[in-house]
Amino acid sequence: MPLEILLILVIGGISAIAIVLHLTGRSERAILHPETxxxxxxxxxxxxxxxxxxxxxxxxxxxxxxxxxxxxxxxxxxxxxxxxxxxxxxxxxxxxxxxxxxxxxxxxxxxxxxxxxxxxxxxxxxxx
Incomplete structure (x- = not known):
């Protein structure tokens, strides 16, 4: 596989994971509660x-x-x-x-x- 295509796949995959994590709320800061x-x-x-x-x-x-x-x-x-x-x-x-x-x-x-x-x-x- 050419390096250019591999690079596009890696960057695209990492970007897609970051977007999915952000859209599902996994990028929000932790909130500390008195009980926890x-x-x-x-x-x-x-x-x-x-x-x-x-x-x-x-x-x-x-x-x-x-x-x-x-x-x-x-x-x-x-x-x-x-x-x-x-x-x-x-x-x-x-x-x-x-x-x-x-x-x-x-x-x-x-x-x-x-x-x-x-x-x-x-x-x-x-x-x-």
């Missing part, structure tokens, strides 16, 4: 015991209090990412906060928070 937040955290850290949570109003991020210290879970596409809060920096940006981790697997996350919500998160993160 603990299970989402335990999927990342099964040995932790969740003692409390603070869910963002947009339901795409949450602070998690565990016996091993605080953590952050956020939506990354249709899945979630969880990190213990050890070694990080907080920067206030328009519309929320940016947290820079000292971790190459998740170097930075920008949390979209309401203006009255950001100070509460900053206070909780400062105590972490």
């Amino acid at each position: 937040l603990q299970a989402a955290w335990l999927r990342h850290f099964p040995e932790d015991h969740v003692m409390g949570t603070l869910l963002a109003r947009d339901c795409h991020a949450a602070l998690v209090e565990t016996q091993s210290g605080p953590g952050l879970i956020w939506a990354l596409g249709a899945d979630t990412v969880g990190r213990h809060l050890r070694g990080y920096e907080i920067d206030e940006v328009t519309g929320g906060l940016t947290i820079t981790f000292h971790d190459f697997t998740a170097p930075r996350v920008t949390l979209r928070l309401d203006p009255d919500e950001a100070p509460i998160w900053q206070q909780r993160l400062a105590r972490a």
